[in-house]
Amino acid sequence: MLDTDALALLLSNGAIPEAGRRLLANVRARDASKLARSITGCIEYVNSQKMGWTVAVPGRTVGAPLAELLELDASVLEYYFQPWELELHVQTVDRPKGATRLIHRPQLALIRRDGIVVQDWKEEGLLFRRSEDAKSYAKDDSPPYHWHWRPGETAYEALGFRYELHSLAEIPLVLVANMRDLSRYAGMAPMPGERKAQLRAVIEREVVLTLRQLREGYQFDADTIRLAIAQRVLWCNLVHCRLDSDETFRVFRDPVAMAVCGSADPVRDSLPLPRQGNVIPGAMIQFNGESHWIECIHGESVRLRGAGDTEHVLPLAVVAHAALPRSIVAADGSVHPAIREQLALLPPTVLDEGIAKLNAVREGRSIRSKRQIARYQAIVVASGTDTEAAIRLAGNVRLRGNRSPRLTEAVEILAKKMIVRLYHRSPNVTAHGCYLRYKGVALRLHQEPISYPSFLCRVREYRNLTQKHGARAALVMTPIDGRLDPGLSPHGLLPHQCVHIDHTPADVETIAPAHGLPLGRPLVTLAHDACTKRSRALYLSYGPASAECVLMVLRDYVRRWGRLPQTIIVDGGLNLRGAAVMRFAQLHGITIRKRAKHNPRQGAPIETRNRSREWEVDRLLEGSTSHMKEARAYNGYPSPKDVAEETLLSVYRRYDAYFFNLKDAKHEHPELGMTPKAYEEALERERGTQPFRPVAFDEHLLMLTSPFASRAKHVIQPLRGVWVDYRWYWHDAFADAKKHDSGLVRVEPFNADVVYVEYHGQMLVAIARDVSSVPNRMHFQVEQAIRQMRKESGAKAQRSRHEYHEEGDGMSLDARHFDPCIAFQQQEMLRLYSTLAMVARVDWPSHTVQRPEACDVEMSNILPDAQRAPDAQEAAGHDAVAAHDASAAPTAPASTASTGPTAPKPKPKPIGAWPAQAEEHLALRSVDLKLIKGMA
Structure with missing residues (x-):
């Protein structure tokens, strides 16, 4: 972005008046990561190198391509979407002596090297209709064929700005698609000299070749060809030819060969399609x-x-x-x-x-x-x-016949009013009932009512399904709109380009493996590739949907594939666009796209996969809850919780085998005509294997995929450290902190005694100063226990007014504050993800996170899982839990409160012995309740 002096110089050179400067100052002070006005379409959050932060872009087919083109335009210094609302006074034909007040909301404000430009982008059809109705809209008859809106040009000229009106047909969508493909090769090392010489020798001899001829005839892989195009070793037309078309995309020896050979357009064969007027297919x-x-x-x-x-x-x-x-x-x-x-x-x-x-x-x-x-x-x-x-x-056949309307305008208005006000009032109002009411009103007004068939035609014309039946029912009743779309594919053209992420509760109850305690339905967070129809990552958890689930599924994404997607598509859930998720996307250059409102069909790829999982997996398991969605078909017995047999580990193994083995490599997809795995392999042969966002699965990724604390930014104190969720955390670097120093704090979800602090450009591992007497707990578990302890502390403070307490009789966090159900849930999650090497192992003396031991752990077969004993199921993950406990437990000697973490108390018994503690916990709570009632 421009600094203050450079902007002042630019405004002075352009002679921008004070009113225009105030508009620019207001838009530059606004948060560009949020739109000024709400829209019903898609919103993309793009990481802008030119702006220096995340920019909210309205529209997948308009705003997103424009943002990418503006990033590449060297003459554009800054750009802002939805910059302001400006009141204009426009003279119209209806009011020749006066002016009509108009609130103008431009789409773009550009700070260019040659001045300030305000732009509007409209559909060609809309501009054509407005040019026929109003004289203020006009299009040039000669190149460059620009549109003009005279009132806007006059009003912004007074502010020192230049106004431009553009058609959406001017956006080079082919160029945008090609640049997204070639962005994989940006920043790569130059092509090796030997390979470059071989490629140049072939193209010097042949002058022009297609991509398929280079791949199959001369054995050059797709990555080599695309790298040569990105580094200008080969010449090609990226504005008009698509890189994903192997048969038609041609590369040339030099610009002269491209100008000579590229101008010849192949003969197009048109089907004998019907014409409409003078619009003839093939002309x-x-x-x-x-x-x-x-x-x-x-x-x-x-x-x-x-x-x-x-x-x-x-x-x-x-x-x-x-x-x-x-x-x-x-x-x-x-x-x-x-x-x-x-x-x-x-x-x-x-x-x-x-x-x-x-x-x-x-x-x-x-x-x-x-x-x-x-x-x-x-x-x-x-x-x-x-x-x-x-x-x-x-x-003139168009003027033949009687063209005058048979019904008067008053009759048409009355019919429309009755349909809008009565027919749309309730789903129970039928068209025939509405017609009877209309007929009575028309007769009282001495009008001749229209016939019932004509009234039905008006009902279909003015029908509003959303107003009558609601948005959900109207979506089912509305047919899928089939329309021509020349734009960018919403599903992407390459593997890992567009990935959907969504949460949904599993339709099966789970239990604790050794004791049969009901643990509830886990939450399924799935990442699904829209292009190849492959599932990319899976995360199961207990509790509500949160940003932690999104980050953990991205952690699993890197564990499986060693890369990240280019675009993540989410629905309107705020947790899917939380601060931690947006920060992670900004650091890795990921675009987050929020789907349009009230249109779940845009998430059809992942919604379909979740639905198939319910029918093909969950409904076949004991403890399935799918039948409970049909209330009339369920008699209430038996309860799924009473017959549940699945554990979190067994459910994960079944989902893993279903998503990544059965649907991926064995089931043929009806749209692709092959398995998704085979389709992706074919795409990689034709379009290359270079990833969009290559990422290593290491300790840095584990820290970056940890969620923020309840409040992201915390003040760091040099004597005590950082206060996070009622606990102090310490790192030796905090001793040099100055007053009011702060940092972004992330919590380690699998270890409540550890947080990660972004401080002075470094990620520091801070450890709790008051290490709990029950270590190796997950953050959510300790958070709930602290809430229970504080609740009991409040009750104890009330009793202390009437009772004598000895010195040192205080509250401390112990086993009775932990809910047994939450404890088993967190134990199951810890066991599962320790096996998958997704749990950070903290080295306490050095305050560092160790590199994960394994990236891929082969899961056992799910077929004999139903016959396995609960003890055998539990033993499957004991080794991984023991390894995690050994690495997570502190081994350093006790230190003072001013220098580092204190020594922990002895390690408690394994969690398998907790039912007795749970009973003791419930008994203690009942005693406290009795005491409170007695004091009242």
């Missing part, structure tokens, strides 16, 4: 100064294909206007412009009739009455050319 028209082929017509949309792989989807009216004979390449220039439009709008059959009449007049044949033939002869004599005569003889 070539001129749009924005470039030749485009009309590929197909879908409803009111037309798809145009330009040079290379460029596509545009425009409204039918825009294409019909561009396809008038004056813009068709082979049009006859001698015909009058008014006749051209009539010729274009005539159906072929009607034009054939006009030609037949012209031939009859020329040959003197009698095909009509004498009076009609005389009229035909007069038309031919008055026409200048045969084309004009044929058009006039055909007649």
Whole structure:
């Protein structure tokens, strides 16, 4: 970003007045990571190198491509989406003597090297309709074919800004897709000289080759070819040709060869599709100064294909206007412009009739009455050319028939009011009942009511399913909108490019392995690749959905694949976009995309996978809760908790085998025609294996994937350390802290005695000064226990007013404060993820986190799991838990409170002996309740 002096110099050179400077100051002081106005579409959170922080971008198909192009534009210094709201006074036709007040909300404000630019980006069809209705909108008739909005240009000129109105058709989507592909190779080392010489020798000899010819004919892998393109060893057209098209994408020897050979466009074969007016599939028209082929017509949309792989989807009216004979390449220039439009709008059959009449007049044949033939002869004599005569003889079929409405405007207004106010009031109101009420009102107003079939047509026209049935029911009733989309694929074109992450409760009850204590339904957090249809990572936990689940599933993602995705797609849940998740995404350059509101179909890839998991796994297990969703089909007995047999470890093994073995490598996907694993291997052969975000699974990742504390930023005190969740944590670097020094604090979810502090650009491992008498507990478990202890402390403080207490009789955290169910839940999670090497092992004397011992642990077969004894199931993870306890337990000698952590108390008994402690805990709580009641 610009500093204050550079910005002041830029504003002075541009002679920006004070009003314009205030607008810029306000928008630069605003938080760019949030939008100023709420939208219903997608929101992408992009990590901007130019802005220096995360930028909220409105729209997947508009804002996101613009942000990527602005990042690459060297003339743009800063950019801001939704910068301000400005009141404009616009003169309209309705008020020629006055002005209409208009609140203008521009989409972009750019600080460029040559001044301040305000931009609006609209659809081509919308601009075309506005240009027909208002004179303030106009488009250039010559290059560069820009749109203009006169009131906006005048108003912003007074502020010293330049206003630009652009069409969405101007966004080079092919270039954006190619740049996303080539971003994998940014920052890589130069290509080896020997390989580069081999590639140049081939292209010097052949001049031009396709990607497939280079791969299959000359044995160059896709990564080598793309690296050569990124480093400009090969020349190609990235603006018009897509890199994912092996057959059509061509590379050239030099710019001259690209200019000569790249201009030849292959012959396009068009299907015999029906035409609409003068819009003929297969015809070539001129749009924005470039030749485009009309590929197909879908409803009111037309798809145009330009040079290379460029596509545009425009409204039918825009294409019909561009396809008038004056813009068709082979049009006859001698015909009058008014006749051209009539010729274009005539159906072929009607034009054939006009030609037949012209031939009859020329040959003197009698095909009509004498009076009609005389009229035909007069038309031919008055026409200048045969084309004009044929058009006039055909007649204007568009004006034939009675075009006046049969019903009056008052009748139409009354019918609309009854439908909007009565039919949409409740789902129980039928169309027939609404019609009877309408008929009675119309008769009282002395109007002739319309017929019931006509009323049904109005009901379908004004129907609002959301208002009548609600958003959820309306989504089911609304058919899936099939429309032409030339833009960027929402699922991505490469593996690990677009990954969905979502939470859902498992539909099966779990128990403790040795004692059968019900532990509840675990929460399933899944990462699913939208492009290859492969599941990427899995995390099971107890408790509500949180940012910790998202970070842990990303930890598992790196453990399995050694990389991170380019884009993470989430729904509207705030935990999916928590501060820790956004910080992790910013550090690794990940884009987070929030799906559109009220449209769960955008998350179809992961929602479908979760639904299939419920039907193909959960419903087959003892303790399944799927049948409880159908209340009328469930009699209440037996309860899933009474018949549950699954543990967290067994459920994880079943899900792991289902997601990463059965659905991944054995089941053929109906859309792909092969297994997702085979499809990904084919994509890697064609498009390369270079990852988007390569990340090592090491101790740094374990710390970065730990969630923030309840309050992210904490003050560091040089004598006591940092206070986090009612406990002090210490690191030797805190001794040099100055007043008001602070840092971002992350908690280790699997060890409550450890936190990670981002302090002075370093990640420090701070250890609790008051190490608990029950160490090796998870953070959530200790947090709940501290709440219980503080609750009992409050009750004890109330009793102390009436009772005598000896000196030193205080509260301390012990086993009775821990809930037995939470204890078993945390024990199961600790056992599972210690086996998977996802738990940080802290070296207490050195205050460091050790590197994970293993990245992939092969899980045992799930088939004999139902026959295994509970003791055998529990023993499967005892070794991993013992190893974690040995590494997590402090071994350093006790230190003073001013220099480091204190020595822990002796290690308690294994958690398998806790049922007796749980009974003691419940008994103590009941005694406390009796004492409190007695004091009351």
